[in-house]
Amino acid sequence: MAAPQMSMGELSKSLAPVPNLGNAGNAHEEQRDGFWSSNPMFTFVNNVARSIQQHRQSLDLINPGTMENINKEVAKDVFLNQMQFSGLRADISKTFAMNPIFQVSHGLSIGGQLPAYSFTAMVGNEKTFFQGTIDNEFSLTGRFNHSWDKHSISKLTFQLAQGQQPMCQIEHDYQANDFSLNFKTLNPNFLDDTYKGVMVGSILQSITPKLSLGMESVYSSLQPGVPGDAALSFVGRYNAGDWIASAQLQAQGAFVASFWRKVAKNVEAGIETTVQAGMQPTLNELMQPVYQTVVDANTTIGAKYEFRQSIYRGQVDSKGQVSFMLEHRVLPTVGLLFSATIDQIKNTANIGCGLSLEFAGSEEVMMMQNGMMDANGNPVEGAQLA
Template identity: 50%
Template sequence: MADLTTASTAPAGVNFGDLSKLAAPTLPALSEPVPKVGGFWSSNPLFSYINDTYISIAEHRKSLGLVNPGTVEGLNKEVSRDVFLNQYFFTGLRADFNKTFSMDPAFQTAHTLSIGSPVLLPYTFTVLYASSNMFVQGNIDSDYSFMGRANLNWDKSNISKVTLQFANGQPSFCQFEQDYQGSDYSINLKALNPSFLYGSYTGVAQASFLQSLTPKLAVGLESAFSRQPGSPAPDASISYFGRYNAGNWIGTAQIQGQGSLLASFWRRVTDKVEAGIETQIGLDAKPIMDPLRGGLVGFEPEVKAETTIGAKYEYRQSVFRGQLDSAGKVRVFMEKRILPNAAILFSGEIDQAKSESRLGVGLQFETAGNEEILMMQQGLIDANGNPIPGAPQL
């Protein structure tokens, strides 16, 4: 292939491929050519030693076969997000209408109607757009509260995230986040409601680091700094993390800056059954009252602990989640697909300590913007439009 740099400066009709036709007669070499210096990093003894040490450590890390440990935020996601039903539980009556207009890039809209729920609002509209390097989601509800988030993948390692929330009658919320995913480590920087309008930084700033020590063990820490407007001094804390992934089971431990301990254990029982347990132990201040005068005398430390155990059963047409905690709460959530584009939802809770119970029933409908997407949702064709073997033909 021709060299474009030299060809662009060559006179017309001259071929630089054979330089011997243009070169002037050369004089014999009077001395040996001077060896090429490797540069500043190799010529300076101190930096050369640092560079060699860095190369040796990098080669040793590569030989260990380390993998990326994920993020601190998703340290125990297998338990808190996959098995437990905290993100799925609801009460009252609920109906979801989802419509997909395209798959690549993905563009979807959703309408959620709710009655009798203390948490869900009567109406919520959601829009989602996702491509290979971008994710944007926003929703607005019947109280005119807006929440949106956007993720931008600069490359395979860098992800920038922005979250905004404007709630009616409540303070606004803004969060900026930057993720860096290395080959065997991850770095996360986060700022919540940052501001410099009061003469110094106010808000919350967090920085976390998670490093794989072996292919199964990862450790990390997180530093948090917060200052509120008008406060005399800021607050700072450091948390420590550990995660061990053995493949079919995962154990995590967190020593949080507030003095609490959080430990979790996840186990894949079968290809359709997962189980998890989570224990949190923390210190709290218990008020001490004067038995004679009835006034507040002071506070004494009190240890509080809570343990939650749960299981997830995932079958072809249904998903069942159940959990039980030490406070006496029993929760269940079931999603049953009755049609390729329709599912029923059921959630229930029994609080043994308070003798209370709550129920939730919902319907979920999915529609397609065109016939091709509808066939993909029904499992008739794949993402490339090819028929799936064994699927019924129309």
């Protein structure tokens, strides 16, 4: 729960009196107490702050989540845009410990956009997490998270690739009882006279137990001698339990609306519409350059079927692209992946097949992977009968 606010009168009374000042000191203290308690301005501020705090506590508000997950149920859970692949791929992982976790993975790919080989190492505990990946072209990516407490977490993401500009992102999340704050900076440069890079700050506040509103500010200054740009984005999210609706008015002139619905126990569905407005240069009858407004819209509908050993995802958009993905768990440590995409407008198709293998570095880890033991080493009741 949030710490109770202290009024200015209570703050002044909690201060210890200054000793050995004689009558002058006593007179000054009485004058100070009278000022804090009788001044109309401070009395009004204290009353308003106390009323707001009491009203917030009476609403039973909950944490609204983070800004980047405003439409997570649709974009990341139902849709498969971030999971699609083409060609053949194989992921081989070996876990040496579960608490704290230590895992290494080898990735192989043929005929797709993924690197031919990649090596990933992951280590972490309840507070700290680190993951690093290097591929056959010596491109290095890393992610480091550290949780200071249950409210604050710092993140660092970096990437080094040949022929590309190095990328570094520093981020900090603060999640209170009824709001979330996020600050991040991309490729910051504090050595020059002025800041260079991209800086983003956002806040997401619960208005009611179901409704939350937020705002995001972006400041970009990349080129020396060129003034930086600033923009604002506004978001809203309504969580009714079995359905969630969200809307985003982005600074780039785009409007994104999404709707997620829990259709059945193992079935989820989602729809998302994106409307992008922009200016496109063209020539008029006198061959003079003019700008005209261009509006581009796209709507995507998808569904997710989740069963005991399989997950089916499918989606179709208004631009004629149909996608499908199957994740099937043959054994607790062996999984099969199948991905397919057909673009009706471009008359193209992509197919991907994958295999994932997980090995245990010890008998204890193997029992945890098979669901016979939890992360604390305790046997799971009824696992032998499954």
